[in-house]
Amino acid sequence: MTSLGYEKPTDPARSALMRRVRQTGTKAEDDVAAILRQSGLRFRRNVKSLPGSPDFANKTQHWAIFVNGCFWHRHQGCGRTTTPTRNRDFWLAKFAANVKRDKIKTRLLRALGFRVVTIWECETRTPTKVRRRLKALMR
Ligand SMILES: [Zn+2]
Secondary structure: OOOOOOOOOOOHHHHHHHHHHHHHHHHHHHHHHHHHHHOOOOOEEOOOOOOOOOOEEEOOOOEEEEEEOHHHHOOOOOOOOOOOOOOHHHHHHHHHHHHHHHHHHHHHHHHOOOEEEEEEHHHHHOHHHHHHHHHHHOO
16 A cells, blocks of 8 residues: 655656656647747747646736646556556645645636646647647637
8 A cells, every 4th residue: 555645756667657648748738839830829838926836828918838748647548657566655635635636726817817728748749730829829
């Protein structure tokens, strides 16, 4: 039985998995950055002065974007949203905390008058999908 929550990963398989997933996230963010540039949207990355440090934001235009890894942030109905069978309690607690944090971030930003778009990692493979989502930010 693992303790709930925030322990550091220790077993090699889990560490490898975390590393792999994190790298994919970074690539997804780069893809979104490229599409934002093509769309002529101006932005800053990792905006720490806003709730939840959005991956991309424009404070003047009041919009923020989160690029979420499907695995970590639990993209519903997505094939990447798997749950490891080892240390299941650890993972379930971690995922629940991530999802809760995501909801709070979005709520705080909306309360500040921001339009918030979440782009899932799997969607970044289809630039037309991403562009369609970004239309909500263009006015
Ligand atoms: Zn997905």
